[in-house]
Amino acid sequence: YPSNLQMEDSSGLRQAMCRAKGGAPGFKVAILGAAGGIGQPLAMLMKTNPLVSVLHLYDVVNAPGVTADISHMDTGAVVRGFLGQPQLESALTGMDLVIIPAGVPRKPGMTRDDLFNINAGIVRTLCEGIAKCCPNAIVNLISNPVNSTVPIAAEVFKKAGTYDPKRLLGVTMLDVVRANTFVAEVLGLDPREVDVPVVGGHAGVTILPLLSQVKPPCSFTPQEIEYLTNRIQNGGTEVVEAKAGTGSATLSMAYAAVKFADACLRGLRGDAGVVECAFVASQVTELPFFATKVRLGRTGAEEVFQLGPLNEYERIGLEKAKKELAESIHKGVSFIKK
Ligand code: NAD
Ligand code: LMR
Numbered sequence: 001y002p003s004n005l006q007m008e009d010s011s012g013l014r015q016a017m018c019r020a021k022g023g024a025p026g027f028k029v030a031i032l033g034a035a036g037g038i039g040q041p042l043a044m045l046m047k048t049n050p051l052v053s054v055l056h057l058y059d060v061v062n063a064p065g066v067t068a069d070i071s072h073m074d075t076g077a078v079v080r081g082f083l084g085q086p087q088l089e090s091a092l093t094g095m096d097l098v099i100i101p102a103g104v105p106r107k108p109g110m111t112r113d114d115l116f117n118i119n120a121g122i123v124r125t126l127c128e129g130i131a132k133c134c135p136n137a138i139v140n141l142i143s144n145p146v147n148s149t150v151p152i153a154a155e156v157f158k159k160a161g162t163y164d165p166k167r168l169l170g171v172t173m174l175d176v177v178r179a180n181t182f183v184a185e186v187l188g189l190d191p192r193e194v195d196v197p198v199v200g201g202h203a204g205v206t207i208l209p210l211l212s213q214v215k216p217p218c219s220f221t222p223q224e225i226e227y228l229t230n231r232i233q234n235g236g237t238e239v240v241e242a243k244a245g246t247g248s249a250t251l252s253m254a255y256a257a258v259k260f261a262d263a264c265l266r267g268l269r270g271d272a273g274v275v276e277c278a279f280v281a282s283q284v285t286e287l288p289f290f291a292t293k294v295r296l297g298r299t300g301a302e303e304v305f306q307l308g309p310l311n312e313y314e315r316i317g318l319e320k321a322k323k324e325l326a327e328s329i330h331k332g333v334s335f336i337k338k
Contacts, residue, residue, distance in 0.1 A: 026053020026076070027265050030095045030134075032088075032126050033102025034081075035059035035066045037250035038142065038257065042101060045258040047073050051265040058082040058091035059102070088126070092133035096268060099261055100126055103143035105248040106240050112145040112203045113328065119143050120152055120335050127153045131160035138167050138264050138300050142257055146170040146202040147325055150279055150289055151332030159336065166300035169264070170279030172202045172291045173256040174249060178235040179209045182228055187218055198232065198277055199292045199307060200321040201328065207233045208321045212311045225313060267296030280304060285322060289329055 029046055033039045034057035043057050047070050055077045057067045067081025082091035092098065103119035106112060123143050130137060135157075143149050150170035157163035179196035187194070195215040200208035209232045211225055220228065231238075239249040260276060267274045274296040282290040282304050295303035310318060 027051055027096040027268060028054040028056070028094055029077075029097045029099065029261070029265075030056040030058060030091055030137075032058045032091070032098065032100045033143070035062035036101060037105065037247050038101035038253045040066055041251055041254035042099065042257050043070050043079075044073070045254060046099075046261065047077050047079060048075050049258065049262060049265070050076060051262065051269065052077040055079045056082060056091045056095065058088060060084050085125075088129045089133050092129050092137075095134040095137045097138045097140065097261060097264055098130055098134065099140045099142065099257060101142040101253070101257065102126060105250075106144070106236070107245050108241050110240075112236070113148070113331075115144050116148055116331065116335075119145070119149060120332070123149045123152050124156055124336065127156040128160070131157055131162045135160070135162035136164075136167070138169065138268065140169055140171050140257065140261055140264065142171045142253065144202070145328060146172065146279055147206060147289075147328035148332035148335070151329045152335055154281065154289075155333055155336035164300070165281035166302060168280065169260075169294075169301060170202065170289070170291070171257055171260050172198060172207075172277055172279050173260040174253050175202060175207050175209075175232060175235070176277050177252060177256045177259070179228075179232045182231050182235075183211070183214055186220070186224055186228060189216075196232075197293055197308075199290070200318070201279055201289075201291055201325045203328070204233055204324065205317070206321045206325050206328070208314065208317045209233075210308070210310065210314055212314060213308055229313075229317070263296050264300075267300070267302075268298055270298055275305070285318075287322060287325055287329060290325070 029052050031043050034043045046052055046055055057063055063081040063083040071079040103122045141150055175198040179198050180191045180194045183196050184191035184194045197210045197213050200206045263274050263276045275293050278294050279291040280301045284290050284292050293305040294301040
């Protein structure tokens, strides 16, 4: 292992001891897939998060380089790198939060489901590691297709006897971030003042923005509703096409992942009223998983909120979303059960 990382480890130990004396709070966070397009900016942003005391960066390539680079940032978190499967267990041991952006991204013309064959196996292996080494960690799953990878993770945890539905969260925050941005553009508002619930799942028609519930309260023309719904549902494809074969959203995703991880950490710390959308085990519909607003607390998604009143357009969208979601969930569950 490169000597710069070992040096980082020992200076990291001293930093950790200093912080222990000062009693500064902090959580231990691992990023799996940390050298990737999402992983690198995500690691950089998590290194600046004052709620993080230890940051483990794991990947099957290039983890030492990314770790050496990020460890020079003069923020509190101690950074350690882990390269390849033999180091997965060390990367995971003792973690409070594990964020997973490992796996291949789309190219133009592909659906997220086209990634299933490669990413399903990657997610299975990583979740087996989590079940063994940090079964109580909160898991933020980013790898696509999220509508199937979350059910895969749940089945792996069930098999290992460690499944706690509250601790497994599929990250749909980018849909909310996009929805806030596009709605703010139409309304002429600052996106930071806008809150759009996005429910369902994270692919095409399963991404269901509830424009009737936007805050601050507002109204849209039918044309605006059509435009906004399509743009939010196809935001990922818009980026995939613009990147023309070099990948999918990475920077906005890293931003969204940090926003979501920070909410999870504030929940873990015991902050009241932390509410975000996520794809979780749910009884809101007849499906076993569904994205809605959830309240994040000391044990994860402690409350899963109902959909609230839907208009006719949203009710039709919900039926389409559920049909596709049911298939994607089934595909994920069968991958492990078979
Ligand atoms: P990328 O190819 O740039 O990076 C993926 C990283 O995962 C690489 O560094 C790779 O080495 C690593 N990796 C591969 N196999 C691994 C394994 N077994 N263990 C650990 N690491 C492994 O891809 P990206 O652009 O960062 O996207 C990653 C995933 O995130 C894709 O599946 C993409 O579709 C998904 N994504 C999801 C959302 C969302 O909203 N949930 C948004 C954007 C992208
Ligand atoms: C996104 O929404 O940007 C991601 O799911 C990546 C993709 O493939 O679109």
